[in-house]
Amino acid sequence: MALQPAAGAKDLNPKQVELNHQLSIRLAEVYKQWGYEEVAPPRVERMATLKAGGAISSKEIVRIVSDEALGLRPEMTASIARAACTRFGERPRPLRLWAAGTVFESKSTVDGALCIEESLHSGVELFGLKNVSAELELLSLLVKSISKLKLGVNNKTQILIGHTDILDLILTQFNQCDKDTIRKYLAEFDRLSIENSHLKTNEKKYLNKILDTRGKPDSVIEEIKSMFGESKCLQDIRRLFNYIEPLASSQSISIQFDPTFLPHFDLYQGFVFQVVCHHSTAPVVIARGGRYDEIVSRCGASGNDAAGVGFSFAIDSIRELIGNESQDQTGIEKVLVAYGPGVSLEEALNRQHQWHNKGVMAIVEVNCCKNKNMASEMMLNRNCSTLDWIDL
Amino acid sequence: MITVALAKGALLKDSVARFLKAGLDFTALLDPDNRQLMVPSSCGRARALLVRNGDVPVYVAYGQAQLGVVGYDVLREHQMPVAQLVDLGFGGCHLAVAVKATSGYRRASDLPPHCRVASKFTHCAKGFFEEIDLPVELVHLTGSVELGPITGMAEAIVDLVATGRTLKENGLVSIEELFHSTARLIGNPLSLRLDSGELQEIVEAVRDNDQLRKASS
Numbered sequence: 001m002a003l004q005p006a007a008g009a010k011d012l013n014p015k016q017v018e019l020n021h022q023l024s025i026r027l028a029e030v031y032k033q034w035g036y037e038e039v040a041p042p043r044v045e046r047m048a049t050l051k052a053g054g055a056i057s058s059k060e061i062v063r064i065v066s067d068e069a070l071g072l073r074p075e076m077t078a079s080i081a082r083a084a085c086t087r088f089g090e091r092p093r094p095l096r097l098w099a100a101g102t103v104f105e106s107k108s109t110v111d112g113a114l115c116i117e118e119s120l121h122s123g124v125e126l127f128g129l130k131n132v133s134a135e136l137e138l139l140s141l142l143v144k145s146i147s148k149l150k151l152g153v154n155n156k157t158q159i160l161i162g163h164t165d166i167l168d169l170i171l172t173q174f175n176q177c178d179k180d181t182i183r184k185y186l187a188e189f190d191r192l193s194i195e196n197s198h199l200k201t202n203e204k205k206y207l208n209k210i211l212d213t214r215g216k217p218d219s220v221i222e223e224i225k226s227m228f229g230e231s232k233c234l235q236d237i238r239r240l241f242n243y244i245e246p247l248a249s250s251q252s253i254s255i256q257f258d259p260t261f262l263p264h265f266d267l268y269q270g271f272v273f274q275v276v277c278h279h280s281t282a283p284v285v286i287a288r289g290g291r292y293d294e295i296v297s298r299c300g301a302s303g304n305d306a307a308g309v310g311f312s313f314a315i316d317s318i319r320e321l322i323g324n325e326s327q328d329q330t331g332i333e334k335v336l337v338a339y340g341p342g343v344s345l346e347e348a349l350n351r352q353h354q355w356h357n358k359g360v361m362a363i364v365e366v367n368c369c370k371n372k373n374m375a376s377e378m379m380l381n382r383n384c385s386t387l388d389w390i391d392l
Numbered sequence: 393m394i395t396v397a398l399a400k401g402a403l404l405k406d407s408v409a410r411f412l413k414a415g416l417d418f419t420a421l422l423d424p425d426n427r428q429l430m431v432p433s434s435c436g437r438a439r440a441l442l443v444r445n446g447d448v449p450v451y452v453a454y455g456q457a458q459l460g461v462v463g464y465d466v467l468r469e470h471q472m473p474v475a476q477l478v479d480l481g482f483g484g485c486h487l488a489v490a491v492k493a494t495s496g497y498r499r500a501s502d503l504p505p506h507c508r509v510a511s512k513f514t515h516c517a518k519g520f521f522e523e524i525d526l527p528v529e530l531v532h533l534t535g536s537v538e539l540g541p542i543t544g545m546a547e548a549i550v551d552l553v554a555t556g557r558t559l560k561e562n563g564l565v566s567i568e569e570l571f572h573s574t575a576r577l578i579g580n581p582l583s584l585r586l587d588s589g590e591l592q593e594i595v596e597a598v599r600d601n602d603q604l605r606k607a608s609s
Binding site for chain 2: 160191
């Protein structure tokens with residue numbers, strides 16, 4: 001068998017690379033328009049940074065064999081937060097940064113072998129805003145970014161939002177020992193483990209009711225208010241949804257508020273969200289984000305500066321989702337410069353320069369063509385739209 | 393459209409019956425002449441995928457099916473990220489350690505260290521033997537596991553036991569139970585979180601019917 005890439009590694013063809021590039025550019029344009037500055041965090045980091053203070057399991061990090069504990073980044077937030085608190089520590093807040101690049105996740109294959117999942121991410125981080133104004137800006141930017149991706153009418157888009165403070169509120173009545181177990185059951189949607197637990201019947205009933213609580217933000221907020229009363233957290237959530245929901249709706253994006261939703265990486269405290277597209281078959285997560293004040297605090301920030309929110313798009317997932325819809329290259333002129341017997345390659349190259357000077361994509365058929373018919377055939381083979389035939 | 397992954401074999405008839413009571417008719421799957429692997433419900437709002445037992449949690453975990461019915465033994469063995477929703481009660485069996493009736497072993501801890509143990513459920517078996525601190529060599533087999541001790545290849549097996557008849561007819565005896573298994577209704581966690589009510593309606597119908605059944609029995 002020919003040499004194969006490592007399990008999980010991406011080996012993209014030119015069309016996939018081009019589409020990744022287009023998607024990254026579209027997102028970058030939006031970020032820049034909103035005043036975000038690009039940074040390029042390192043791919044290799046110390047394990048202490050990558051683990052984000054225990055938020056990410058070391059099992060999921062691809063480690064590098066070296067004297068120092070180093071690994072490849074499984075996400076970019078921790079590295080950017082460190083830069084924001086050190087090199088950019090003196091910069092005024094709010095600090096707006098964006099980055100795009102490859103992240104690596106360590107997984108196990110069915111037979112237990114190591115699989116390094118490599119994927120391209122693009123996202124923003126907003127530092128130094130403790131209150132809900134950060135989420136208002138972040139989710140507005142998220143909606144704008146989604147609209148620029150041109151996901152197509154067939155891909156129904158939903159933003160799934162949770163809030164860890166609401167989940168904490170839900171768990172208030174349980175003792176510390178049970179809290180972590182119940183949080184796990186709720187996060188994993190494990191109804192049977194709740195039923196089979198040692199909890200009292202009324203506690204199980206309560207948790208099952210909570211597990212069924214999700215839907216349009218208005219109704220869920222009212223339901224939570226009826227159970228736990230009004231709170232500052234609920235007021236913030238209401239303010240956020242009052243602004244974001246119509247904005248999202250104008251872009252055909254629906255919002256699902258789910259108090260028991262927790263993301264895979266335990267990075268976030270406060271708002272957490274995922275953007276999910278309903279492909280023809282299965283739901284596809286195209287972006288994740290939330291508030292991560294604790295990570296910023298661990299990086300050395302204090303007081304009001306110890307605040308950060310952000311999101312990250314998974315470019316490869318988006319590319320696979322929109323697939324052929326965006327690979328349509330029609331309309332882009334691509335010229336094949338071909339030449340017949342008696343004409344030199346140098347003449348063809350000069351003609352190619354002329355096309356390039358006009359801003360047109362042109363390639364040269366390096367070998368001489370016998371006649372124009374052969375050149376026309378080559379034009380089709382090379383996926384060109386125009387033939388520039390040079391003959392004596 | 394809702395997609396349900398159902399396992400071929402022993403669980404199929406009861407699975408179809410439970411969904412029929414919940415309003416989704418997949419009885420076409422029970423037709424002996426049926427060769428289709430994807431069958432629409434008679435109401436047209438759902439479809440069923442007919443897959444191998446071990447593949448049910450895979451289709452559900454990847455989101456190609458929002459719901460599925462599979463044995464707890466498969467869930468324990470494959471450890472896929474799926475939501476366990478209802479214990480359906482049928483398909484009852486237990487995963488057990490069995491040895492030759494003439495072997496003299498009466499408990500799993502009687503087995504000699506580093507002995508060979510044959511099983512389809514190597515993940516569950518590994519966890520069990522680690523728990524009792526007995527190092528064993530696990531041999532993965534895909535069927536007719538009972539032949540392991542009979543041929544002398546393995547000292548013991550870890551396999552599903554329903555009535556115990558197969559063990560008895562092959563001169564084996566169960567010496568320790570790992571866990572009891574029944575069929576479970578499972579769901580894709582993300583689909584359940586994004587659901588606007590139609591999945592929940594089916595899950596609740598299955599659960600309500602199940603509670604009625606338990607109450608009447």
